Amino acid sequence: MSLLEVEDLTVRFGDAVVVDRLSFSVEAGETLAIVGESGCGKSMTALALTRLVAPPGRIGGRVRLDGLDLTGLPEARMRAVRGDRVGIVFQDPMSALNPVLTVGEQVAEAVRAHSPLGARAARARAAELLDLVHIPDAHRRLDDHPHRFSGGMRQRVAIAIAIAANPSLLIADEPTTALDVTIQAQILCLLDELRRDLGMGLILITHDLGVVAETADRVLVMYAGRKVEEQDTPGLFAAPLHPYTRRLMGAKPRLTLGEPPPRQRLQEIPGLVPLPGAIPPGCAFAPRCADADAGCATVPPLQRHGRAAVACHKVELPAWTPRQVPRWTDRSQWRAAE
Amino acid sequence: MSALLEVEDLRVRYATRRGSLMAVDGVSFTLHAGRTLGLVGESGCGKSSLGKAIMRIVDPHSGAIRLDGVDIGRLSGGHLRPHRRRFQMVFQDPAASLDPRQRIRRALEEPLAVHGRGDRSERRDRVREVMAQVGLHPEMVDRLPHEFSGGQRQRIAIARALMLEPSLIVCDEPVSxxxxxxxxxxxxxxADLQASRGIAYLFISHDLSVVQHLADRIAVMYLGQIVEIADRTALWRSPAHPYTQALIAAVPRMNPERRGLNRTRLLPGDLPAPQDPPPGCRFAGRCPFATRLCREQAPRLAEIAPGHAVACHLHTAPDGGPDGAAAPSLPPFLQKDTVQ
Amino acid sequence: MSLSAPTHGGMPGGILQRLMRTPGLRRLRGSRALLVGLLLLATVVAVALSAGLLYPGDPRDMAGPAGTWPGIDARFSLGTDMLGRDMAAAMAHSAGTSLTVGIAAAALALLVGIAAGVLAGYFGGAVDDVLMRISELFQTMPSLLFTIILVVILGPTTASISFAIGITAWPQIARLVRAEAVRVRRLDYVDAAVTLGMGHGRIVLLHVLPNSLAPVVVAASILVAQAILSDASLSFLGLGDPNGMSWGSMVGAGRPMLRTAWYMTALPGGAIFLTVMGFMLIGNGLNDLLNPRTPVR
Incomplete structure (x- = not known):
């Protein structure tokens, strides 16, 4: 049995479906990346897993963590699950910390929320946690306030708080988006190290395919609230299945070392990401898809083959082998700049 | 080729609560007409302040900003206004760079009105023309900014910058x-606008892949100073400054084989406080190759090859020399994933 | 959520409900406070405007027996005061005075406050320091005392009372507008205007001012309410315009009779309360409308 099993997770606000029957699982010690553009429902998925969706929103579907069914859990029990079994790290390390409390107090508070430790023991554990997330001079910095920390250091503190109770699952929602690249690399390494050392499952929510490639074991691509593709990371980057994934990879300029590549036009994805509530019928990507035809007027079923899954009428999974799918690296289809 | 923009020893100073801060500290470069200079660096390196000083949104502390030979850094008020049409700016956040109460027509006609260009019907025609150029439907001219998506808003901001047919556009993180x-x-x-109208860009970005895609020449900034500047071929083929190398190494790439590479050892720690820059090389505290010389004496930007200048003792120290033994070769992880 | 049909205010509920359903007014339905406030204000304005028609003649003339309680004599629905003046006529005529002073004082405070606030916020530095020190000067003085001194110096006319109240109230508006202007000043569209070569005057008028006014809309209605209260206090103290009637002076005049004829103070007091309440409700309603916690879908 997997650490986390999600079945038909749905989040709706009135008539707007933000997350649409999403199913996936995460194994212990595994990193699953959920990738997509803004408005695709990836952050809402993170909130829905921990039942933190704000009131007008309604959550449907089943979430099982460690064999515990979270679906029908009363709010009081759910509160114990958050932090205790699931840790969450958000995008903005500034707003995740309380500016008037010292960092030591905040980490110690997270420790005591889930264990019967006394103040002194909790403080010692807080120092341990700060050390675990590689904050230099952890003991001395316990009494500093958050504003004395840089953005990267604040995110480390936020991570320390998230793992204070040894959760079995860590959800990181765009944890490095607000940070500089060199700091981003540090934080991603830290998350990877903690996952490995503590044996946690890690759900990494991001818009950056580069981050996905270098951190994740498995990738789930979301578009308009739905899962359009799921693959092991090497497979996804070797041969993306869904036209959206392929387009997304082609749209991002790629950093190349050595001889810079000749100037080429970037592959555009025409049109806009549909808003929840105005999602086109049938395949949600069809209006922007070059391969779409009349057959795309119905919602494509999710086809599975081994560990890969794709929701596209134009891709036939059982018959699929990597060579038949046009690779995004095939530059012949790119239009030259001049 | 003529130099369109020459920046010489530019300094920008801010007064902050923790003392005065030299956000830009002696920056010089040249940008030719119709070309793109990419300006990269992490937050706090002064790249945005440099852009704002060139746009004269903030006043330079000292130094020269010459646009076609005219020092626009020293002009003010009415003397500066006629020159303004030659250099325009596109900002990072399209939601903040358009007045939420102004219809698109007004926003686009405003530059023409300020510079007294054309009569009503001419302005109207120009608005339609430029909207079409940036791929906006001229029918949308009477809408308010919030009725557009982020990408469309950025097109409007670009259209506004184009209205006066500038020869230089400063783009401050336009796609971030x-x-x-x-x-x-x-x-x-x-790219299309540059090809068709010969506009030069000063393209400020933290995203190296975007800069690689667009820039002809790249300047890397660290703590208010340019640490390396080179043409694209030279910079991407042989980045010389340890900071440039670390920056490149840190960029997550769409290559799963790089998974698990420990890139953190290369660039530990954070930027030092800009109010109190360390003596010597400002990067020395984070540099894996730093020597005592680096900590004591600030390196000067010096050419190591034609058009390729680096501010690093490892390349320019008397005992090292341009091809000296002390120059850092590419770290192994940089060599490993060359062209993918 | 549907709004129950309001039955007061002389407007048939059906019409009102249909009005509420028109697109521009649909958001009003969300704010009962605003609706009730508007109805109260409409009533007061209607009474003020029709006072001359309903009660022609000078309301200060004796009209009947003194001290008639309301509901006793059909001619004097609200009774008469200790001098035999018609309470209803006095109340109606006073409505105009109170509204005039309230609105004129608020208008002055807004004018001075907005100008000072925008300039201080936009230019910052020395301009900001000077303007804010002046506003602190005003704020550190007890405003009622300051108003009284001004009225005593200038003489008690409606104009001077409005001026005195308005000139003591502007600092709060100035601080509000300044905070907004400081925020707007830092936004990119102001920088964009600078890069176009726009002068300070145009930037302030076209970009900074319009975008700094949102909180003022709310504050303005509360300001009117405060001004009406200040005017009532002045009149109560006998510093009102001796040639006009106002609710405040009526309260003051009725005070000695409080034990035997409390209606003489309660009626004008109630009128002040309802009018102030009306403006406060409008302010709160506008606040809900302009700063919706949940976006309207």
């Missing part, structure tokens, strides 16, 4: 606030 699919649209649009 946009989704990947929209980034491609805007980057392509900028």
């Amino acid at each position: 606030a946009l989704d990947v699919s929209l980034q491609a649209q805007i980057l392509n649009l900028l």
Whole structure:
């Protein structure tokens, strides 16, 4: 049995479906990346897993963590699950910390929320946690306030708080988006190290395919609230299945070392990401898809083959082998700049 | 080729509560007409302040900003206004760079009105023309900014910058606030406009892949100073400054084989406080190759090859020399993933 | 959520409900406070405007027996005061005075406050320091005392009372507008205007001012309410315009009779309360409308 099993997770606000029957699982010690553009429902998925969706929103579907069914859990029990079994790290390390409390107090508070430790023991554990997330001079910095920390250091503190109770699952929602690249690399390494050392499952929510490639074991691509593709990371980057994934990879300029590549036009994805509530019928990507035809007027079923899954009428999974799918690296289809 | 923009020893100073801060500290470069200079660095390196000083949104502390030979850094008020039409700016956040109460027509006609260009019908025609150029439907002219998506708003901001037919546009992180699919649209649009109208860009970005895609020449900034500047071929083929190398190494790439590479050892720690820059090389505290010389004496930007200048003792120290033994060769992880 | 049909205010509920359903007014339905406030204000304005028609003649003339309680004599629905003046006529005529002073004082405070606030916020530095020190000067003085001194110096006319109240109230508006202007000043569209070569005057008028006014809309209605209260206090103290009637002076005049004829103070007091309440409700309603916690879908 997997650490986390999600079945038909749905989040709706009135008539707007933000997350649409999403199913996936995460194994212990595994990193699953959920990738997509803004408005695709990836952050809402993170909130829905921990039942933190704000009131007008309604959550449907089943979430099982460690064999515990979270679906029908009363709010009081759910509160114990958050932090205790699931840790969450958000995008903005500034707003995740309380500016008037010292960092030591905040980490110690997270420790005591889930264990019967006394103040002194909790403080010692807080120092341990700060050390675990590689904050230099952890003991001395316990009494500093958050504003004395840089953005990267604040995110480390936020991570320390998230793992204070040894959760079995860590959800990181765009944890490095607000940070500089060199700091981003540090934080991603830290998350990877903690996952490995503590044996946690890690759900990494991001818009950056580069981050996905270098951190994740498995990738789930979301578009308009739905899962359009799921693959092991090497497979996804070797041969993306869904036209959206392929387009997304082609749209991002790629950093190349050595001889810079000749100037080429970037592959555009025409049109806009549909808003929840105005999602086109049938395949949600069809209006922007070059391969779409009349057959795309119905919602494509999710086809599975081994560990890969794709929701596209134009891709036939059982018959699929990597060579038949046009690779995004095939530059012949790119239009030259001049 | 003539130099369109020459920046010489530019300094920008801010007064902050923790003392005065030299956000830009002696920056010089040249940008030719119709070309793109990419300005990269992490937050706090002064790249945005440099852009704002060139746009004269903030006043330079000292130094010269010459646009076609005229020092626009010293002009003020009415003397500066006629020159303003030659250099325009596109900002990072399209939601903040358009007045939420102003219809698109007004926003686009404003530059013409300020500079007394054309009569009503001429302005109207020009608005339609420029809207079409940036890929906006002229029918949308009477809408308010919030009725547009982020990408469309950035097109409007670009259209506003184009209204006066500038020869230079300073682009401050123009695609950072946009989704990947929209980034491609805007980057392509900028490239098209450069090809068709010969506009020069000062392209400020923290995203190396975007800069590699667009820039002819790249300047890398660290703590208010340019640490390396080179043409694209030279910079991407042989980045010389340890900071440039670390920056490149840190960029997550769409290559799963790089998974698990420990890139953190290369660049530990954070930027030092800009109010109190360390003596010597400002990067020395984070540099794996730093020597005592680096900590004591600030290196000067010096050419190591024609058009390729680096501010690093490892390349320019008397005992090292341009091809000296002390120069850092590419770290192994940089060599490993050359062209993918 | 549907709004129950309001039955007061002389407007048939059906019409009102249909009005509420028109697109521009649909958001009003969300704010009962605003609706009730508007109805109260409409009533007061209607009474003020029709006072001359309903009660022609000078309301200060004796009209009947003194001290008639309301509901006793059909001619004097609200009774008469200790001098035999018609309470209803006095109340109606006073409505105009109170509204005039309230609105004129608020208008002055807004004018001075907005100008000072925008300039201080936009230019910052020395301009900001000077303007804010002046506003602190005003704020550190007890405003009622300051108003009284001004009225005593200038003489008690409606104009001077409005001026005195308005000139003591502007600092709060100035601080509000300044905070907004400081925020707007830092936004990119102001920088964009600078890069176009726009002068300070145009930037302030076209970009900074319009975008700094949102909180003022709310504050303005509360300001009117405060001004009406200040005017009532002045009149109560006998510093009102001796040639006009106002609710405040009526309260003051009725005070000695409080034990035997409390209606003489309660009626004008109630009128002040309802009018102030009306403006406060409008202010709160506008606040809900302009700063919706949940976006309207």
